[in-house]
Amino acid sequence: MIKAIRGTRDLLPPDTALWNFVEAAVRDVFRAYNFQEIRTPIFEATELFARGVGEETDIVAKEMYTWHDQARLFSDWALELLEDVREKVGGSHEKTLEYLSSQQAQIETDKGKAQSLTLRPEATAGIVRAYIEHKLGDRGLNKLFLIGPMFRRERPQKGRYRQFYQINAEVIGPPSSGSDSPARDGEVLEMLATLLDRLGITDWNLELNSVGCANDRAKFNEALRNALEPVKDKMCADCQRRAVTNPLRVFDCKVPEDQPIIATLPRISQFLDEPCREHFAAVKEILTKVGVRFSENDRLVRGLDYYTRTAFEFTHGALGAQNAILGGGRYDGLSEALGGPPAPGIGFAIGEDRLILSLQEKTPAESVVxxxxxxxxxxxxxxxxxxxxxxxxxxxxxxxxxxxxxxxxxxxxxxxxxxxxxxxxxxxxxxxxxxxxxxxxxxxxxxxxxxxxxxxxxxxxxx
RNA sequence: GUGGGAGUAGCUCAACUGGCAGAGCAUCGGACUGUGGCUCCGACGGUUGCGGGUUCGAUUCCCGUCUCCCACCCCA
CATH class of the missing domain: 3.40.50.800 (Anticodon-binding domain)
Structure with missing residues (x-):
């Protein structure tokens, strides 16, 4: 029997009714905030994610579905080659080796022409690519949303699949459109609170942090490395590794014995420059004013390189180890990193599979059919x-x-x-x-x- | 990628120390030719995830492999 491949699954009735219910509510809420739909391709040039998401992230380093567009051509080549060699091996070996070398050179040439493609592991890079390609900045502020499948080659478990679905929204535009204003951060976060309430998910927790701009982060990383140097030997094996490769990740550690040490480490909040500090304060003020509860967590770090300033995560208890139901933040330098104009932006990704999981207790699929x-x-x-x-x-x-x-x-x-x-x-x-x-x-x-x-x-x- | 647990009918699960692979629900038919849910009778349904090994004999023991679940890692 042919089965769905590992990490993928069929969504069947009546569950699909719940998915439609969620997406209808999402579209309804997004419309009230004047977001409009964008649909980008499911695969892109590999380079887009390498430059956008970051070469050093786990996603790019080991989780992407990547292939050469002419893979079939290569296998045809290989078969022909083997056949030819079989015929020629009867003659002198020297001639055979010579022949092999010339064929290998030909393959190398062709390989240079083949494009490396990747199934999208996240949505923001593709949306920003479309923003640059179609000069959407000329329209002023863009408020875009995208619903669709993403692909990451991770070990599947509860709430984690290799093909999974995200609901994304992005606010992006030239600085003159106010795209870098804390008003946009506040609006996006308030919209999320409204959406979750609307879906009947009440026991969520918003964790908020500012990861500063590139300069802040460089200084912070330096300070963190220095602070870890004398104490890291007393920490868990994971932390010792993180201290070298990615010191920010030390804050993710859940080992109880390490917590007293982590508590003494410098925090990003101490390294924010004045504009970043003011920006963060303004965001918090708006949230307080509109009545969206949040908890400040200066240990919150995000896994994608492009985040700047505001970073956030909504968590929900009923999801096991994958308790993050959605996450997002600001990415003021992403457009430029992709060769585009300055275009500050803020966005988020909701894990739709996980959203549905946390919804199913209260709202069985049968109830919305x-x-x-x-x-x-x-x-x-x-x-x-x-x-x-x-x-x-x-x-x-x-x-x-x-x-x-x-x-x-x-x-x-x-x-x-x-x-x-x-x-x-x-x-x-x-x-x-x-x-x-x-x-x-x-x-x-x-x-x-x-x-x-x-x-x-x-x-x-x-x- | 690492560690642990689990795979038996469409679903939920049995099967003693290795001895004919079963039940409930579901499905289909009948009791009942124009009136459902209840009841009764019957039928269908399986290469016990897959492949190998040990054995007279394997769902059971051993090895490999695949998938799912849980955790790590990471993230949505």
């Missing part, structure tokens, strides 16, 4: 046509209609209607067709009446 209003049951040879005509009329009145088959015995039609969760069953038998009035039965109350064709839709709608 729209059940049929009526099951139309043809009865006896030659009634399928009349039943189809009635179903067509009722569907035009925006009713959800399930249609049976004339070969079903009436008992079977009733069972099918009950299983489908229909509210009514409409019997279309010889008696009804002759009379021009149809038997309509409420499956919950058992009430059964005869209704003329013209009044059916109204009767069903009014319950």
């Amino acid at each position: 729209r059940k049929p209003d009526v099951y139309v049951a043809p009865l006896g040879a030659g009634t399928n046509g009349e039943a189809a005509r009635l179903a067509r009329e009722l569907r035009r009145h925006d009713l959800v209609v399930e249609l049976g088959d004339e070969n079903f015995r009436l008992k079977k039609s009733f069972e099918a209607a009950t299983r489908a969760g229909a509210k009514y069953i409409l019997i279309v038998g010889e008696n009804e067709v002759n009379a021009g009035a149809f038997t309509l039965k409420n499956l919950a109350t058992g009430e059964q009446i005869s209704v003329a064709r013209g009044e059916l839709a109204q009767k069903i709608k009014n319950g």
